[in-house]
Amino acid sequence: QVQLVQSGAEVKRPGASVKVSCEASGHTFTGYYMYWVRQAPGQGLEWMGRINPNSGGTDYAQKFQGRVIMTRDINTAYMELSRLRFDDTAVYFCARKGGGNREAWFDPWGQGTLVTVSS
Amino acid sequence: QSVLTQPPSASGTPGQRITISCSGGSSNIGVNFVYWYQQFPGTAPKLLIYRNNQRPSGVPDRFSGSKSGTSASLAIRGLRSEDEADYYCATWDDSLSGPVFGGGTKLAVL
Numbered sequence: 001q002v003q004l005v006q007s008g009a010e011v012k013r014p015g016a017s018v019k020v021s022c023e024a025s026g027h028t029f030t031g032y033y034m035y036w037v038r039q040a041p042g043q044g045l046e047w048m049g050r051i052n053p054n055s056g057g058t059d060y061a062q063k064f065q066g067r068v069i070m071t072r073d074i075n076t077a078y079m080e081l082s083r084l085r086f087d088d089t090a091v092y093f094c095a096r097k098g099g100g101n102r103e104a105w106f107d108p109w110g111q112g113t114l115v116t117v118s119s
Numbered sequence: 120q121s122v123l124t125q126p127p128s129a130s131g132t133p134g135q136r137i138t139i140s141c142s143g144g145s146s147n148i149g150v151n152f153v154y155w156y157q158q159f160p161g162t163a164p165k166l167l168i169y170r171n172n173q174r175p176s177g178v179p180d181r182f183s184g185s186k187s188g189t190s191a192s193l194a195i196r197g198l199r200s201e202d203e204a205d206y207y208c209a210t211w212d213d214s215l216s217g218p219v220f221g222g223g224t225k226l227a228v229l
Contacts (some may be wrong), residue, residue, distance in 0.1 A: 035218070037220075044121050044207065044221065044222040044223045045156075045164065045207055045223075046220070047217050047218050047219070047220070059216070059217070061215075061217055062215075093163055093164070095164075098169075099152075099170070102151050102211040102213065103151070103152055103154075103170075104152070104209035104210050104218035104220075105152075105154060105166070106154075106156075106164070106166065106209075106218075107169075107175070109164055110163065112162075112163050
């Protein structure tokens with residue numbers, strides 16, 4: 001079945017960078033956009049950006065532009081967030097995009113990666 | 120501050136019917152499909168309703184969605200204890216060129 005498996009939890013210092021991976025299986029990796037969404041403790045969901053695994057093209061939410069880079073290789077998507085701040089502490093999810101261009105159809109999701117920013 | 124507005128909490132007793140509202144605007148819910156996600160503590164969100172009122176296979180028909188204008192609702196009938204979770208609405212926002220989410224509604228089954 002379609003599955004997204006993310007890398008493990010990370011603890012980083014303020015100002016550092018973190019790179020989270022999302023390995024896809026059970027579907028044609030290049031056939032679906034991959035989105036990244038984060039969730040701060042006790043908070044809601046926030047879109048960060050997306051990558052087209054076929055072309056490598058990316059689009060980032062304005063809030064993260066200049067600090068986030070999304071890449072991919074054969075069957076894995078990556079999200080790197082730099083210049084980490086305390087309020088970047090969150091669970092980071094990857095999610096496969098379905099439906100048409102202007103749809104918020106995400107299925108499945110990765111299990112999430114907790115990134116803790118602490119001094 | 121989420122683009123879509125949901126009540127922070129909802130509650131009901133077993134067997135009851137409850138609804139959760141989601142309010143947006145003309146650049147998001149007004150012109151695009153609404154989605155609902157269910158999330159249990161410590162787990163990833165799971166697609167519950169797609170394209171306003173469609174259920175993925177495996178989702179019980181106790182769950183239903185509707186949309187009218189710039190608002191949407193999720194209804195759960197025959198409430199069960201295992202329905203206790205957080206529920207998020209989502210849609211595409213044409214002005215932001217990306218998906219937007221509600222702040223989530225924590226459902227308690229009393």
